[in-house]
Amino acid sequence: MATNFLSTANPFVPSSSSTRVYYNPIKCSVKRELTLCKGCNPHSPIVTKRGLSISFLTSFVLSLAGKNANANAAILEADDDVELLEKVKRDRKKRLEKQGVISSSKQETGYLQDLVYKLSAVGQALEKNDLSAAGSVLGGGTDTEWVQRANIAFNKLSSSPEEMTEVDTFNSSLASLISSVSKNDVESSKIAFVSSATAFEKWTSMTGLASQLKGL
Structure with missing residues (x-):
């Protein structure tokens, strides 16, 4: 039976004369790549x-x-x-x-020095709530001689719009101060005084006159 099994198995083995070789391009390609990359680190980038x-x-x-x-x-x-x-x-x-x-401008500097003395005297009077003393220093209006002279100095020594803005603020606050003092309004007088003095100090700082005037 074993001999019969072997003899019957021959038909399953193709003879050399009838053997055909089929070319599989995919298989060959894979084989070629595997051959080329053999021995290389699979995690290394291909340069x-x-x-x-x-x-x-x-x-x-x-x-x-x-x-x-x-x-x-x-x-x-x-x-x-x-x-x-x-x-x-x-x-x-x-x-x-x-x-x-x-x-x-020695003369104009003198006008401004007089302004400093006037403001100092008014400030001392307002600290004591003495509106009568403050009024006697300020005068009856902005047309007084010391105010006019101060504005002559302002106009000559101001050289920028910012400086003239402070001059306008000073004059406006000074007018409010004189009006408040004449009405015996202590609180409004003090507020107006601080505003006018602050504007004057800013102006002297801008123009470089702060170091030229005593009492600032």
Whole structure:
């Protein structure tokens, strides 16, 4: 029976003369790739010449971009330095011109010194709620001689819109002060006095006269 089984098994084995070989492209391709990658780390990236070229080009471009950015920053910084230097020169020139005007305005500086004394006397009177004493210093209105002289000095020594704004605030507050004192309104008088004195102090600071006047 064993001989019969072997003899009957022959038909299942193709003879050499009738053997056909079928080419499987997918199988061959897989086999080829496995052969090429044999011995390589499967987790390592595949490095190609094209990849190296792209990486080098990217690094080069980024390097140039960084250099350009640094160069542009240096140019902007230089421009800022030049602009700052020009501003310092303009400010210094303006201060020198202002000092020259102040030095040649002894009479106007005297008017302002008198204004300081007047405001100081009024402030002391208001601290004591003595509106009569404050009124005798202020006078009956803004047309008094000391007020007119102070405005002559304001107009000559003011050189900017900001300074003239403080002058307007001073005159407006001074008018309110004189009116409140004449009405015996202590609280309103004190408020108006603080407003006028503050505006005057700001103006002297802007014009550089604060150090020229005594009592500030």
